[in-house]
Amino acid sequence: MNIVISIVIVLILLGVLASMHELAHFWVAKLLKIKAFEVSLFVGPKLLSWKRNDVDFSIRLIPVGAYVRFSEIDEEGYVVKSDDPHLLINQPRFKRLLVALAGPVMNLILGILIFFLMYCFTGFVSTDIGNPVPGAQTAEVASEYVERDTIVKVNGARVYMYYDFSYEMSTIDPADDVVLTLKSRETGRLYDVTLEPVQKRKPLLLITVESISTENEYHGWKIYSVDEEQNNGNPVLQAGDYVTHFNGVSVADEGFEDYINNLNDDSITVTYVRDGVENEAEIIPVYQDYYTDRGIVLYSYAVNSPANFFKAFAYAAKMPASMTNFTIRGIRDAIRGRVKVYNLVSGPIGIASVVNDVVEDEQDSIGDKIYMLIMLGGIISIALAFSNLLPIPGLDGVQILLIVVEMVIGRKLSEKAEGRLTIIGFVLIILLLIFAFVSDILTIIFGFGT
Template identity: 25%
Template sequence: MLDTAAISLDSIFTFGIDMFVFLLGLAVLIFVHELGHFLIARKCGVVVEKFSLGFGPKLAGFKQGGTEYLIAAIPLGGYVKMKGEDPGEELADTTGSFSHANVYHRLAIAFGGPLFNILFAILIYVIVYMNGVPALGTTVGMVRDDSPALAAGLETGDRIVEVNGETIRFWDQLLEIVHDAPGQPMQFVIEKNGKRLVEKNITPVSEEITNLWGEKENVGLIGITPLVRRIANIEEGSPADQAGLLKGDLLLEVDNTPIRGWQDLKTAAMDKPGEELNVTVRRDDGLTYDLKLTPKPEKIKDETGKDVTIGVLGLGLSGEMEVEQYGLFGSMWRSVEETWKLTHLIAVSVKKMIFGSVSAENIGGPIMIFQFYGQQAEQGFNQVIRLTALLSINLGLINLFPIPILDGGHILFFLIEIIKGKPVSERSRERAAQVGLFMILGLMVFAFYNDIMRIMN
């Protein structure tokens, strides 16, 4: 039996906020998508009979300009109902009918939803970059033994400010430049002790790494990692919380091991489950504090599927951050760049899932999206709208899949019509729609299964 007394008011309040943010984000994405279909349909002279947010029973609505605008009970979708949208529908007057519209107009209407999702993501990123977003800076953490960086004299705490005459502010910039230049001598400008600038000639060596999709590739590396040691968050009731660690603390040492990043923390603490450890932190008041921390033993499966015991700390770390901020035109350019990068990343990930090189276990459904919204809501508005932008790109791309009942399926039929010079037969479309519905339902069931298994594990 559920013990309702064990459910705190704070938990109920947090769940309510997370649910509100989730439903609001979902409603906005659906509205933007359907708005794309709606506006382009109106522009093409097609009559829109209904504009609905959600499915199922009508909760509220009104009628204006020949269109009924309504909110339905189930908020996991939405639709635009156009006159003559059903090819089998008998019309006394075909004026403004979708099925009797020019094929290029129908193609534009089908493409409108995904297009507006992409444009919406660009708009969000314009706002984000005008407002400013934290990005990992170029302060050096660990310098690997026998690396080009060590040979050049780089040390923990140095900041890379320029490479080959190009100003460098963010770690991603640095990675991109170095990765693309194995074996090529490069001139680095390094800031030491926060003021003194020195020039260093460093040649990246070619090394094999594992990319986002678990594939091996050769890139240029100089043997450094970013300085990551500021505590970004503490889980309530965790070993870190019980030890008295606070958000914002600089984690200096664990059992006399200097902390420069996650690898140091793993060696010094996570690999020592159940052991009492001495932790030294520096706080905003400039003072250092010595605390006792005991990592909680927890069994997990390693990369080979073998059970291993690690020490759970219950904290998150962040690096030395810089604010990435631009004016209007700079934000527009950066937002297009970011949207394109994420679009390409999602498209490649989906392709690799289809061909089996990336596990389909990564597919998530509404439960995972709800969890993501809850996590980002704790980090602030900026993080919530960035997640909304990412999901908007996802929604746009998924709807372009050539699956009947999705926009991509309609687009495919219209392209075939353009090539053949006549519409695809109604019978063929009905059969394809049945197959498409089966595929979508199967994908939804699989996504829910993955969500539930993630919770159980």
């Protein structure tokens, strides 16, 4: 049942975004006094129709797409050629270009507004650097940067928002240096800060605890499970035990984590309670090498002041650049073999799968689900803006490309040349649809790309 709901949500979402896209074409044409013959919201059988100012309006059954017709059609379904100066085809190139660009621009604006409104209600995570974390790499260079300066590059790669910052950080090996390029909030000056990892070793206790809370009668950790490899394959501790001390240091002590992470003993004396009786035993720890945390904290802002209101809008306006950056990075890493190509393209099935995951997640509240779906709508709207710029039949990119070519060569392309471009574009869109479909199916059924 949930998958049906998810498909309906996706159809409505795509239908609304497509309708706003087509209405933008219509509104700009109307401003430029260009004649439109029909405006249809959604597709399929008509549910409601009316006529106003010689334009046929309709709302149809299937919320998948929408369209605006700028040409007259005869009874046999053919386009009627006319010298009417109010027809789109007879307009100057710059007017036709404005009408063609209106749809993608509308989707771009919608996406930005969606994220802006979300940030107004929930706040947002910026790329402004926060206080250094004690013991982390940022603490070692705390004197070299100023709190709330903005991170603009990671190892030379441009970042715009938290999303592409996180992606860049996830591709860097823990053993490698990280060069952060920051922009001064005070002067606008760019400067670099290098985070250098320090290799350390810590003991693995090989236990899983129910909670790190020590608010119980023994002031210890209650063990949920014990790894069979503990103590060289001879586990001392058992599920249900309460661990209270290591080498006499209480697990409830504030400095316990630092103590255990810097331990380098061949054996550890563990104090634990079993069946109400306190016991002590020696265990041989397994040590693991690790690198110090980078400790990069990013500032979160609540939109509770005029300054943060404008900051939220400026941050939302970066989303198109962030998505473009993210896509380019993804293609680059797919070429390098870091990510699978199946992760780069998703079609309607993939979108429905994401929506279904949101709908089925029992841990999220209704408010959380609505928030996630609205965010998905913003992402799809911006994605539609860019995808519609592709020179593929049925998309605005074809008309935009043809108009730009006409502007460059100073004349209209021949019907033969337009036909060739149309065929090439048609082949491209078929290949893209097939790839997106196969990608979605393989990802859902076989887990490719995960």
